[in-house]
Amino acid sequence: MRPFFFGDSKQPLFGIYHAPTAKAARRTAVLLCNPFGQEAIRAHRIYRVMADRLSRSGFHVLRFDYHATGDSSGDCSEASLGRWVDDVLTASEELSDTAGVSRVAWVGLRLGATTAALASARRPAALSDLVLWDPVVDGLAYLEELRRAHVAFLAEDLEFPPVHPFAAGTAETLEIDRALGFAIPPTLRQEIRALDLGALASLRAPRVCMIASIMTEEMGRLQTALASREGQVSWKTLGASEAWNSEQAMNSLIIPVDAMNAIIEWLEETR
Amino acid sequence: MIEKIALFGGSRNLVGVVTQPVAGDGPAPGLAFVLLNAGVIHHVGPNRINVKLARRLADSGFTSMRFDLSGIGDSRASQSTLSFEAQAVADIRAAMDYLQAACAVRRFVLVGLCSGADNAYATTPDERVYGLVMLEPYAYPTWRTRMRFQAMRLRSPLWLANYVRRRIQRALGGARAPGEESPAPAGPGGESASGSYVRRKPPLADFAAGLRRVLERGGAAMATYSGSSLRVINHARELDRVLRPFGLAGRVSCRVWSETNHTFTELSAQGRLLDTIVTWAVELSGRSDGAVAAGRRSGGLG
Numbered sequence: 316m317r318p319f320f321f322g323d324s325k326q327p328l329f330g331i332y333h334a335p336t337a338k339a340a341r342r343t344a345v346l347l348c349n350p351f352g353q354e355a356i357r358a359h360r361i362y363r364v365m366a367d368r369l370s371r372s373g374f375h376v377l378r379f380d381y382h383a384t385g386d387s388s389g390d391c392s393e394a395s396l397g398r399w400v401d402d403v404l405t406a407s408e409e410l411s412d413t414a415g416v417s418r419v420a421w422v423g424l425r426l427g428a429t430t431a432a433l434a435s436a437r438r439p440a441a442l443s444d445l446v447l448w449d450p451v452v453d454g455l456a457y458l459e460e461l462r463r464a465h466v467a468f469l470a471e472d473l474e475f476p477p478v479h480p481f482a483a484g485t486a487e488t489l490e491i492d493r494a495l496g497f498a499i500p501p502t503l504r505q506e507i508r509a510l511d512l513g514a515l516a517s518l519r520a521p522r523v524c525m526i527a528s529i530m531t532e533e534m535g536r537l538q539t540a541l542a543s544r545e546g547q548v549s550w551k552t553l554g555a556s557e558a559w560n561s562e563q564a565m566n567s568l569i570i571p572v573d574a575m576n577a578i579i580e581w582l583e584e585t586r
Numbered sequence: 587m588i589e590k591i592a593l594f595g596g597s598r599n600l601v602g603v604v605t606q607p608v609a610g611d612g613p614a615p616g617l618a619f620v621l622l623n624a625g626v627i628h629h630v631g632p633n634r635i636n637v638k639l640a641r642r643l644a645d646s647g648f649t650s651m652r653f654d655l656s657g658i659g660d661s662r663a664s665q666s667t668l669s670f671e672a673q674a675v676a677d678i679r680a681a682m683d684y685l686q687a688a689c690a691v692r693r694f695v696l697v698g699l700c701s702g703a704d705n706a707y708a709t710t711p712d713e714r715v716y717g718l719v720m721l722e723p724y725a726y727p728t729w730r731t732r733m734r735f736q737a738m739r740l741r742s743p744l745w746l747a748n749y750v751r752r753r754i755q756r757a758l759g760g761a762r763a764p765g766e767e768s769p770a771p772a773g774p775g776g777e778s779a780s781g782s783y784v785r786r787k788p789p790l791a792d793f794a795a796g797l798r799r800v801l802e803r804g805g806a807a808m809a810t811y812s813g814s815s816l817r818v819i820n821h822a823r824e825l826d827r828v829l830r831p832f833g834l835a836g837r838v839s840c841r842v843w844s845e846t847n848h849t850f851t852e853l854s855a856q857g858r859l860l861d862t863i864v865t866w867a868v869e870l871s872g873r874s875d876g877a878v879a880a881g882r883r884s885g886g887l888g
Binding site for chain 1: 589591593601603626627628629630632633634637638659660662735738742744745748751752812813814815816817844845847848849850851852853856
């Protein structure tokens with residue numbers, strides 16, 4: 316495991332590279348794309364464990380922080396989905412160079428899955444496989460989920476919670492400028508609001524694996540939208556909802572092993 | 587501001603990020619900061635607060651390192667057989683060793699939230715610990731605490747509604763209900779906690795002894811408590827009161843931010859916290875520089 320900074324030296328990104336520890340290294344590398352905000356805090360441990368397992372299976376793995384997140388450069392007020400799409404491409408290239416392989420698979424969780432799907436539409440030659448785990452399909456619904464979680468968490472955590480200003484409306488009527496400890500600056504908010512089925516349906520990858528903790532209505536619509544695309548789309552529904560933005564999730568040591576197993580097994584099928 | 591990766595510890599199993607000021611970012615005080623894990627959250631801290639703090643400190647001329655204890659975040663587990671608590675202290679000492687060698691600094695401020703505050707306190711026997719920034723550290727409620735809390739309840743129109751809602755949620759098996767009988771997760775009163783961390787509060791005399799060690803070195807300590815902890819501390823003077831029998835009244839800067847929650851979720855709360863710590867640090871560094879100069883004059887500390 317090797318932590319390092321990469322990308323633009325004036326605005327470096329932080330990454331951790333896991334070299335293969337299996338006797339026979341695979342010729343595919345795996346890039347792990349973070350979700351947003353509090354979900355990224357939880358994802359850190361999930362990705363750490365996943366990276367260790369993948370490296371033991373012979374994969375080269377890179378997990379990294381987007382600009383203005385984690386240890387990467389940038390203030391939270393600079394967070395932007397457009398920039399993060401660029402960061403996925405930068406990180407993928409870095410991984411490909413570091414590992415010395417030309418094939419890279421991307422794994423994204425929640426908003427990280429959506430970001431990866433958007434980046435795939437830029438069609439980097441090396442992208443071989445794309446895993447989307449509980450992607451954010453409807454941006455406005457996601458903001459509304461964050462709004463509710465923010466209000467509920469503070470009501471829960473404070474002994475005497477005041478009425479929160481976010482309780483006065485919905486993500487449609489309010490400017491949700493923060494959620495669960497993280498800023499949602501105007502650019503990011505607009506980018507998230509604009510996310511819809513079309514953003515994910517525009518993904519471009521030879522092989523796609525969709526992991527749905529639970530088959531919601533919007534995941535059903537996504538399944539329909541992706542059915543008509545060329546290439547292989549594998550769906551795995553786990554049947555248990557992951558409360559990604561719950562209070563318990565925040566400091567949780569629990570790893571969703573079923574989802575992780577499904578992802579690793581699917582990636583191992585590749586070669 | 588410059589950031590560098592640090593790999594250190596006996597088997598180089600510990601991972602950290604050192605944030606250093608660049609020339610012109612203010613004076614280079616003889617103090618460095620070590621930013622600790624809160625529970626199992628990796629070294630960026632809850633809501634990325636350690637990163638924000640490190641960069642703000644660098645703007646004021648301070649070097650800091652945020653890092654992961656053994657087995658947490660990006661750091662591999664230690665091969666030693668130490669208990670978790672003892673290993674945490676060993677890891678923090680290793681972090682100070684690293685910064686001491688890399689940056690020629692001999693005085694350190696330890697910053698920690700919740701379990702981080704506990705680990706900072708536990709490291710006070712190390713002579714290099716010159717400052718403590720304890721966010722939600724141990725609290726020692728008195729009858730005044732309990733009376734004031736009851737008065738707060740009576741003044742809170744929403745309290746009863748929230749209490750009933752939490753009880754219902756709990757009955758339905760929902761999220762943690764931090765009501766009267768529920769365990770505040772790793773709260774400062776705390777013997778119980780969420781996740782893997784079980785908080786074991788030391789006797790008050792031991793806690794006071796830890797603070798005294800730092801103060802007697804000429805250092806300083808500050809504590810902040812939140813609106814998640816009002817059950818166990820709800821007035822800034824309470825810490826003073828319980829420390830008075832140990833001769834420490836007025837010696838520890840204490841704040842109770844009742845509208846702020848345990849992990850500083852609101853951005854405004856984060857901003858106030860950062861401002862408070864940086865202001866405190868600048869004041870402490872002035873004192874530290876004076877102590878260093880005095881030490882040099884007497885041929886002592888340098």
